[in-house]
Amino acid sequence: MLSMGGDQVDEAVAYAANVLRPAAGLDWSVKAGGLDWNCLETVEHFAGCLVAYSGQLTGRATDTWVPFEVILDEGSGPGDAISVIESTGGLLSAVVRTAPPGVRAFHPYPHGSADATGFAAMGVAELLLHTYDIAQALGVDAEPPAALCEAVLAWLFPHVMPPTAPDAQWATLLWATGRGTLPGRARLERWRWHNLMEIPAARVALREVSPAAAADLAAGGTGGLTWIEGGPFDGTRRAAEGVTKAYASGVHRPGWGLFALVRREDEVAVGGMGFHGAPDEDGVAEVGYDLAVAARGQGYASEALAALSTWALDRPEVSSLLAVISPENAASQAVVSRAGYVRASDREGLRAYVRGGEAA
Structure with a gap:
C-alpha cells in the first residue's frame, strides 16, 4: 500500500533540507519559481501551512482556520529558513502520528474537512x-523520491x-499542480487537490476509499x-x-467510487x-454495498445507504439512483426499501429499485 503519514512527512522534510542546505549561500531574495514570493517568503508560506495543518488537527477545528501564521524573524537567512x-515539518509528523483514528478537522478543499492522512499528504505536497x-529559482536540481x-x-x-512510465511520477505531479507539461x-x-470525504450516518461514517487504499483492499489487504471479523467481504474487495x-x-x-462503513463507537x-461509477448521461448512478456477516441484521446498511443517497441526490448531475438486486436476496431488498427506494421494472431477471425519480 502507498502509505501516507508521519514517516512520509519526515522523508519529505529530509528531502527539502538536503536539497536546500547546499544552496544556503545563494541569493534567496529572488522570486521562487512561478510564484509571487521570494525564496524566504516561500518558506514562510509552506512552513505556515505545516503549522496550520498541525493546529487544525490538534485543535479539532471544525469550521474555519485556527488564526495564526509563521513569520521568520527579521534578519533571518537561508540557514534559519x-x-x-x-x-515545522517535525511538528506535523508528530501530530499526524498521535491523532486518534477518525479525527477530522477543517480544510476547505473540497468538502470542508480532512483527516490526518489528508493533512499529511498536503504537508508532503507543500514540501x-x-x-x-x-x-x-536558485538553479539547484530537485527531484524527490x-x-x-x-x-x-x-x-x-x-x-x-497516474503515469504509465515507471519514472514519470514527479513529472505527473508537476503537471497536476500546473508546474509542468506532459505529452x-x-x-x-x-488545479486543486482532493481530500477524501466523510459522510456521517447514524452509527457509522462513510469514508471515501482512496486509490491507494483500494489497491491494497483489492490485493487482499485491509486498506489501512x-x-x-470476517471483513472485508467479497463485494467490497x-x-x-x-x-x-x-x-x-x-x-x-472522486466521490463516485467506494466508501468504507466505519462504526463510530x-x-x-x-x-x-x-x-458503480459516475452518473450516466441521464443522471442515473447505480449503488452497491455489502457488509461483513458479523455486522448484518443491525441496520448499518440502511442507515448508510440513506445518508449516501441524500448526498448523491443533492448533486446537480444526479437525477436518480438505482439499485439492482437478485430476487432471492430479501435482506438487501429490505435495506433499499428502508432507505427510501421504490420498486421499478425488473432488469434482466434482477429486481430494480430507484430513489429520486424513475430510472431509464
Whole structure:
C-alpha cells in the first residue's frame, strides 16, 4: 500500500533540507519559481501551512482556520529558513502520528474537512512542490523520491490519471499542480487537490476509499482499516478492484467510487458501499454495498445507504439512483426499501429499485 503519514512527512522534510542546505549561500531574495514570493517568503508560506495543518488537527477545528501564521524573524537567512522547515515539518509528523483514528478537522478543499492522512499528504505536497519552486529559482536540481510523488498523487489527486512510465511520477505531479507539461495532456492553468470525504450516518461514517487504499483492499489487504471479523467481504474487495482499474485508466471520479462503513463507537469497518461509477448521461448512478456477516441484521446498511443517497441526490448531475438486486436476496431488498427506494421494472431477471425519480 502507498502509505501516507508521519514517516512520509519526515522523508519529505529530509528531502527539502538536503536539497536546500547546499544552496544556503545563494541569493534567496529572488522570486521562487512561478510564484509571487521570494525564496524566504516561500518558506514562510509552506512552513505556515505545516503549522496550520498541525493546529487544525490538534485543535479539532471544525469550521474555519485556527488564526495564526509563521513569520521568520527579521534578519533571518537561508540557514534559519531551513531550520524552520525541519521544525515545522517535525511538528506535523508528530501530530499526524498521535491523532486518534477518525479525527477530522477543517480544510476547505473540497468538502470542508480532512483527516490526518489528508493533512499529511498536503504537508508532503507543500514540501515537495515549494522546495522545487525555490530550487528552480536558485538553479539547484530537485527531484524527490518517486514513491513520495506516487503517494501524493494517489491520496490527493485521485482524479488525475497516474503515469504509465515507471519514472514519470514527479513529472505527473508537476503537471497536476500546473508546474509542468506532459505529452498528450493540456497544461493546467487551474488545479486543486482532493481530500477524501466523510459522510456521517447514524452509527457509522462513510469514508471515501482512496486509490491507494483500494489497491491494497483489492490485493487482499485491509486498506489501512481495522475490520470486523470476517471483513472485508467479497463485494467490497471487488468494488476496490473497480476503483483501482478506474484510477489506472484515468476515469475515476472522486466521490463516485467506494466508501468504507466505519462504526463510530470503535472505529471498526463493517462493510463497503458506493457507486458503480459516475452518473450516466441521464443522471442515473447505480449503488452497491455489502457488509461483513458479523455486522448484518443491525441496520448499518440502511442507515448508510440513506445518508449516501441524500448526498448523491443533492448533486446537480444526479437525477436518480438505482439499485439492482437478485430476487432471492430479501435482506438487501429490505435495506433499499428502508432507505427510501421504490420498486421499478425488473432488469434482466434482477429486481430494480430507484430513489429520486424513475430510472431509464
